[in-house]
Amino acid sequence: MAVFTPLSDDQVAEFLERYTVGRLQTLKGVPQGTENSTFFVTTEQGEWVLTLFEQGGFEDLPFFVDLLDYLAARRLPVPGPVHDRDGVALQRLAGRPALLFPRMPGSHPSAPNLAQCAALGDALGRMHQASQHFTGERANPRDLDWLTRRHREVLPFLSGDDQALMSREIADYTQAFDGIELPSGAIHGDLFRDNTLYDGDRLGGIIDFYNGCTGELLFDLAIVINDWASDETGDLDADRYEAILGAYLAHRPLTGQERELWPTMLRMTALRYWLSRLLVIHVDPPAHDITPHDPARFRTLLGKRLEAAPPGFPDAMA
Numbered sequence: 070m071a072v073f074t075p076l077s078d079d080q081v082a083e084f085l086e087r088y089t090v091g092r093l094q095t096l097k098g099v100p101q102g103t104e105n106s107t108f109f110v111t112t113e114q115g116e117w118v119l120t121l122f123e124q125g126g127f128e129d130l131p132f133f134v135d136l137l138d139y140l141a142a143r144r145l146p147v148p149g150p151v152h153d154r155d156g157v158a159l160q161r162l163a164g165r166p167a168l169l170f171p172r173m174p175g176s177h178p179s180a181p182n183l184a185q186c187a188a189l190g191d192a193l194g195r196m197h198q199a200s201q202h203f204t205g206e207r208a209n210p211r212d213l214d215w216l217t218r219r220h221r222e223v224l225p226f227l228s229g230d231d232q233a234l235m236s237r238e239i240a241d242y243t244q245a246f247d248g249i250e251l252p253s254g255a256i257h258g259d260l261f262r263d264n265t266l267y268d269g270d271r272l273g274g275i276i277d278f279y280n281g282c283t284g285e286l287l288f289d290l291a292i293v294i295n296d297w298a299s300d301e302t303g304d305l306d307a308d309r310y311e312a313i314l315g316a317y318l319a320h321r322p323l324t325g326q327e328r329e330l331w332p333t334m335l336r337m338t339a340l341r342y343w344l345s346r347l348l349v350i351h352v353d354p355p356a357h358d359i360t361p362h363d364p365a366r367f368r369t370l371l372g373k374r375l376e377a378a379p380p381g382f383p384d385a386m387a
């Protein structure tokens with residue numbers, strides 16, 4: 070999948086007249102998208118990505134625009150939306166909300182090397198340093214309240230052991246995070262490898278901010294470590310772990326409370342994806358025909374995080 074709303078060359082050529090990006094040369098639908106319709110556009114002045122939003126939740130689009138504007142202005146490698154001649158970013162095209170972005174260079178790293186891991190840690194550390202001062206607000210839609218509410222819907226589809234595990238874990242997190250306020254700011258919320266683009270070792274771009282929200286920075290970091298630093302069996306790869314965290318901590322040292330809660334946050338974010346993937350399969354199947362992500366991967370990661378504590382923090386080992 071998928072371009073859900075096809076666009077003609079004429080439609081896009083006319084649309085581009087709102088901006089100062091030059092005239093249309095080529096238009097190509099991007100097959101990888103699962104939620105929105107995405108097009109690669111070339112003009113006399115460069116390469117762009119045109120996104121039509123298909124899924125609802127449109128009231129959050131101004132938050133995403135403001136966040137991307139804010140991060141791009143601080144030279145983070147994110148696609149800052151292009152604003153039209155009147156300074157407006159959010160448009161409508163073919164009856165859908167639409168945004169135009171610069172096309173970022175590179176491809177998704179499936180097996181990131183240590184330089185790529187360090188580049189990610191560096192960008193995330195810089196992003197979190199800046200994003201604590203971002204004034205926009207969007208509650209984290211996948212926080213502990215969400216886990217607590219929605220996990221009950223998947224329990225009937227799990228083995229007795231997994232039901233007990235999921236319920237016990239959520240009770241643990243509730244206790245561990247009770248009354249705790251961790252450093253917060255704007256977060257990406259889904260910073261998997263397939264939401265980054267690398268040109269060799271250089272991080273060309275962090276994309277797909279549509280899970281972006283304001284929440285605990287440690288939540289974002291734990292999502293990254295689980296996806297980027299787990300090996301095929303689900304164990305943490307010590308080198309990747311150290312490369313990401315070392316680069317991150319150089320920009321934003323963790324507080325004592327964050328260090329204490331780190332193992333719990335790794336478990337909670339593993340469970341967050343175990344649950345969201347189970348919900349896609351059993352409860353809220355998407356309208357479109359897409360291959361769902363495998364929930365078992367995150368059940369495995371949760372088991373591994375329970376089995377062994379994560380390695381020490383690289384700055385503490387120095």
Ligand SMILES: Nc1ncnc2c1ncn2[C@@H]1O[C@H](COP(=O)(O)OP(=O)(O)OP(=O)(O)O)[C@@H](O)[C@H]1O
Binds near residue numbers: 263274
């Ligand atoms: N600014 C950009 N620069 C370069 N490529 C981009 C950019 N934005 C999106 N893409 C490409 O388009 C693809 C789909 O975009 P996006 O991730 O926004 O779509 P989606 O429908 O939300 O899908 P999913 O969430 O499953 O990745 C990405 O995997 C990437 O290859």
Ligand SMILES: N[C@@H](CCO)C(=O)O
Binds near residue numbers: 259
């Ligand atoms: N990154 C998510 C999918 C997009 O939200 C997952 O791997 O389940």
